[in-house]
Amino acid sequence: xQRAVVIVAGGVGSRMNxxxxxxxxxxNKKPLIxxxxxxxxxxxxxxxxxxxxxxxQDYIKQLEDILSTYFKGVNFILVAGGKSRFQSCFKGxxxxxARDNKLVAIHDAARPLISKQLIKSVFEAAQIHQxxxxxxxxxxxxxxxxEGTNDSKIVDRSRLRLVQTPQCFNHTKLLxxxxxxxxxxxxxxxxxxxxWEALHHQVFLCEGEANNIKVTTPFDLKLVEVLxxx
Numbered sequence: 001x002q003r004a005v006v007i008v009a010g011g012v013g014s015r016m017n018x019x020x021x022x023x024x025x026x027x028n029k030k031p032l033i034x035x036x037x038x039x040x041x042x043x044x045x046x047x048x049x050x051x052x053x054x055x056x057q058d059y060i061k062q063l064e065d066i067l068s069t070y071f072k073g074v075n076f077i078l079v080a081g082g083k084s085r086f087q088s089c090f091k092g093x094x095x096x097x098a099r100d101n102k103l104v105a106i107h108d109a110a111r112p113l114i115s116k117q118l119i120k121s122v123f124e125a126a127q128i129h130q131x132x133x134x135x136x137x138x139x140x141x142x143x144x145x146x147e148g149t150n151d152s153k154i155v156d157r158s159r160l161r162l163v164q165t166p167q168c169f170n171h172t173k174l175l176x177x178x179x180x181x182x183x184x185x186x187x188x189x190x191x192x193x194x195x196w197e198a199l200h201h202q203v204f205l206c207e208g209e210a211n212n213i214k215v216t217t218p219f220d221l222k223l224v225e226v227l228x229x230x
Contacts, residue, residue, distance in 0.1 A: 001047050004052070005052065006053075006105070007025060007033075007036060008081075016217065025221065027195060031060060039112075049072060054088045057081070079092050086181075087187075093174060103169065110216070111165060113211045115211070118209050122166050131202075132167070133193045141162060169208075211227060
């Protein structure tokens with residue numbers, strides 16, 4: 001079995017109120033994306049046939065400098081991102097050579113606390129089920145706004161899950177699902193699992209990690225900074 005990984009770093013982080021995309025902001029003197037990449041690179045005896053990083057065109061040179069500083073000797077494939085996450089993921093998947101039974105994990109660059117064990121777990125589950133989507137339970141009560149009204153109603157949180165990355169799939173089938181979505185002119189997907197689901201229907205959920213948070217706001221960045229020091 002071959003494994004590949006796509007790190008999606010194409011966003012510009014508009015909600016961070018920063019001059020640079022969040023994945024390049026320094027946390028404890030290192031760019032955020034360094035922690036994310038290191039989690040994959042440093043897994044012993046776990047080589048990737050391709051290690052793809054999708055980045056906004058304007059920041060590819062900055063990313064090249066970061067990679068040459070922190071990951072000497074590692075071969076990366078850098079891909080210019082698209083106008084949306086959907087398009088960026090599609091371009092990343094196309095940079096991977098087709099091979100039967102190859103698995104690909106797609107991970108957000110802004111999730112730097114991903115553990116090596118979770119990476120291994122999603123690949124192990126996907127090898128059996130063709131897909132593996134890490135999820136965690138809700139801790140708070142959840143209410144659903146009734147469309148077109150000011151009313152809301154309680155939702156049974158035991159039936160809900162928060163979805164994380166890395167999401168792992170059979171590469172050939174995921175690429176097929178993306179191509180089907182392109183041909184159908186359907187681009188309103190929130191993650192790779194929803195693209196897969198649109199064509200192949202079933203996704204397999206596995207246990208995620210509470211620490212595997214996505215940095216979206218300045219508060220998230222502060223939280224990650226603290227957790228990385230523990």
